[in-house]
């Protein structure tokens with residue numbers, strides 16, 4: 225491995241292009257050596273703007289390339305499984321944008337393939353764990369100052385989503401963040417899910433069940449509710465409130481400048497998208513991953529954050545969520561025991 229980590233970014237759409245700019249302009253100790261996209265010309269155009277960067281047309285050639293030390297996967301979820309398995313086959317550390325994979329069976333296959341290698345190569349892009357506000361909330365919970373959390377309320381609102389979004393994607397692509405936040409904050413698995421379907425937003429595309437309210441129960445019987453509403457037309461809002469035995473705490477209030485403007489109006493601004501709201505989290509996530517990969521040769525652990533198991537656990541909860549979306553019933557989460565891997 226050269227001193228500077230040579231990263232291949234696969235999928236240079238919205239998120240991948242953002243990560244390419246981040247690695248090029250903000251991250252120390254790494255550079256984008258290769259870019260790849262299903263649309264080869266998109267990758268070629270981007271590569272031409274980055275010194276020393278090549279476009280490689282085939283994603284599997286990009287993963288195998290000897291001058292690539294690590295891979296950042298920002299391709300759509302359904303393509304992750306095969307690309308992750310190829311990274312494992314070539315022993316390449318990989319930061320995979322969420323979700324790990326879109327089906328629980330394929331997530332489990334990836335977990336098992338990594339376990340068979342005896343190295344921890346896969347980090348999943350659950351970036352909220354690196355957000356300063358979530359990190360502060362987690363520290364507060366772990367300090368014991370507010371006592372044992374009993375209830376968590378989450379709100380996850382997007383102004384808009386891409387046109388291919390369907391009702392199950394609201395679970396697998398959006399709610400999946402609340403699944404990971406729950407597991408991160410409460411340190412236990414989710415055991416059942418129910419999706420409530422309120423009257424759908426008249427401005428949502430026809431047939432899209434939006435909003436959705438998810439109810440989770442955890443191993444020790446704690447309750448989480450999450451409103452996911454992805455076509456608000458307003459702005460990006462992510463809030464989490466933890467209600468505990470000795471108090472409560474909330475993040476995501478956008479309490480920046482609050483102003484009075486026109487008569488009768490009062491307020492501040494809301495971030496327009498996840499790029500602004502979680503910009504710091506993505507920066508921290510990638511810098512810490514780069515540092516962990518650089519240190520990994522000695523330890524065999526190439527990640528600093530959520531791993532393949534967390535991706536699998538989230539996929540298992542989402543699979544139960546998709547079943548509940550169909551039936552309206554509370555559905556038990558089916559997971560293998562971690563000790564069986």
Ligand SMILES: NC(=O)c1ccc[n+]([C@@H]2O[C@H](COP(=O)([O-])OP(=O)(O)OC[C@H]3O[C@@H](n4cnc5c(N)ncnc54)[C@H](O)[C@@H]3O)[C@@H](O)[C@H]2O)c1
Nearest residue numbers: 235236237238239240261262263283298299301303321322
């Ligand atoms: N962490 C976050 O907050 C966050 C935000 C947005 C998206 N994401 C995740 O990032 C990933 C990408 O999402 P996006 O919004 O950037 O999507 P996008 O559609 O904008 O970009 C995906 C890119 O991958 C390319 N592509 C498709 N199939 C490919 C393949 N087999 N090999 C190589 N390239 C391929 C497409 O041409 C496109 O350019 C998804 O997993 C998504 O869930 C995460």
Ligand SMILES: O[C@H]1[C@H](O)[C@@H](O)[C@H](O)[C@@H](O)[C@H]1O
Nearest residue numbers: 382385397398399401454498
């Ligand atoms: O892929 C995106 C991304 O994960 C965002 O963080 C989330 O807010 C959106 O709902 C989802 O569509």
